[in-house]
Amino acid sequence: MINTTDSLTLHGNDVLQNAAAILQELAQKAMDAESVSGKSNPELLTDRQARHRLALSIFLRIRRGRALTYPELTTLYNLCLVPDKQLDLAQPLYTELTGEAAPHPKDVSGIRIPIRTMFVLLWAKGNATLPHDFNISGVWAKYPELMDRSLGFIHKLAGVKTSNLHRSTRNFQYRVNWHRPEDIVFEELWEAAPVVVDKQREIKSKSKKGSKCTDFSYLTWLHLFAKEHPKIVSPDQARILEGYHAHLSATTFEISSTENRKSYAQFVKYWGSMGNNYSKNENLQSRRTRYASGIDGRKNKDRQRTEEKNNRAEETKKEAHDLLSPEEYALLPGRRRPTNYNYDWVIGYYNTQDNPDIEKNLTCWIKAGELHLGHIEDPLSINSRKQEVGYVHILMDYRLFAFKGVADF
Known part of the structure; x- marks a missing residue:
């Protein structure tokens, strides 16, 4: 599946169990690496930097072993994405999770990276598919030894082809639940295309000028996959899917690209000759066929424009008749x-x-x-x-x- 929503998508009955185990593992790593005296009672420390490093241990001690719930996972997700300049927004979330009315600022700021790491590891276990706004800022700097656990078959297939492909892979892999070749279903890719195009357009509109929006840039990688696994996705299907994305991106709409949704059979029949490998005559013939069938909506739009023009002419004629x-x-x-x-x-x-x-x-x-x-x-x-x-x-x-x-x- 492809998570095009703004919410977590969780999989399996062991999500909460695995999340709790990961948090305990990360907290123990922090305790083992810490050298400050008094670390056995981290919630009593006055050293601000030590509290920041042991923020996860403090969090778990305050909760006193209380089991996580699904709503709390969502709250943890929202907390881990709060940027440094808006930490005041994270404190109410922390209070909701711990009951601490006035948490120490370092406890709040220090817990964000461990929580991001927890979600990365939940994704690696197949328990979570993450929204496009998830980021791994600070994760590998703090836990470099855990990076290999996030390098699944998507990363291995991409290898070191190009820096752009590598960067795109590291971004889009968390938005999908592809942990083995059999997880990829072409029909799902096709059905998701209009929503993915809408989401890419939305992300780009909110991004800084010149920034690379690679949250759903899986099409280049899919060509590599099609060469390795043509029985799951054929190279021709990968090419047609890329053309479908390009068509949806370039076609006008009123509310959403779903208005221009086409079945695979329709697109192959009427747009299958798109691309640089086809002559101008072939592309022109395809355009004429699409227009004649009405499949691309141009005929209806032309008819609508003609009707509107005629209606305006009739109104003008009536007004002129009354006035002149x-x-x-x-x-x-x-x-x-x-x-x-x-x-x-x-x-x-x-x-x-x-x-x-x-x-x-x-x-x-x-x-x-x-x-x-x-x-x-x-x-x-x-x-x-x-x-x-x-x-x-x-x-x-x-x-x-x-x-x-x-x-x-």
């Missing part, structure tokens, strides 16, 4: 003229909601016009005949809008 004299209205710039040289355009042209039968008053005029066209059909060209119809068009405008369809002429 018949002579001014007939000569109004931009007034639509018939594009053919007969009188089929009259049908529905003048009718309105207020006067749905107004065109009945033009019956005689249409018959006279058609007789006139029959008279000039041979001697005049098509363009000339269109011009003649245009003159009658202006005359009909004047007659109708001067008398508003009341008189039967």
Whole structure:
């Protein structure tokens, strides 16, 4: 799975047991490394730096062996991510976990790195999939001997290919629960794509300019995986998935990229020829096929734009009819003229909601016009005949809008 939420995702029935065991292990490491006198009762120490180093031991002693709960794991997660400049936000969380009304500032600040380490080790055990805002700041500096326990098969497959791939791997691995090749399911990757693209867009919008947003940058790594395990994810599937991400990133939406979700079969059929390996003609043909099918939404958007344009034109026409004299209205710039040289355009042209039968008053005029066209059909060209119809068009405008369809002429 891919954790695209802002919350912890926990797995297994032994989460709380493993979390407690990890905390005890880390607390013992700190006690073994500490040389300050009085460390057997760390909660009584006055040495600020010693309290900072033994913050986890102090935390566990204050709790007096009370078992962790799932809500407390969430509170611990929120506490461990509080930055140095906002430690005042961490103190209420610490009080909630220990009952200490006025905890020592070093007890609060010192516990954050051990708690981050606990979540890394829970991830390594397959007990947790962490949100994108999780960070490992200070973890390996404090516990370098534990780094190997976090280097799973994701890291081993990436190896030392490039520094960018290595950095991306170290970031995205905590957002997924891939601890062995069989944990990767292509259908899950495909279904998660729109949400992942939304999350990447959100992260980028909140990041500093120029920063690398690698929290979900697993596509490059997935190409390596596809070469090693083509029966789980084929190289072609990896390529199509990358194209799908690119398509979702570039396509406009109103609320979310899920609006542009496509099935794998749909995307392969209509976008499968995307990429530099295909000719311009092939890409152009794909675009035409997508438009004709309506699958990419462009046809509907074009139809919607046309309807909106026509509605605006009708509103403008009605406003002009109400405000202008018949002579001014007939000569109004931009007034639509018939594009053919007969009188089929009259049908529905003048009718309105207020006067749905107004065109009945033009019956005689249409018959006279058609007789006139029959008279000039041979001697005049098509363009000339269109011009003649245009003159009658202006005359009909004047007659109708001067008398508003009341008189039967």
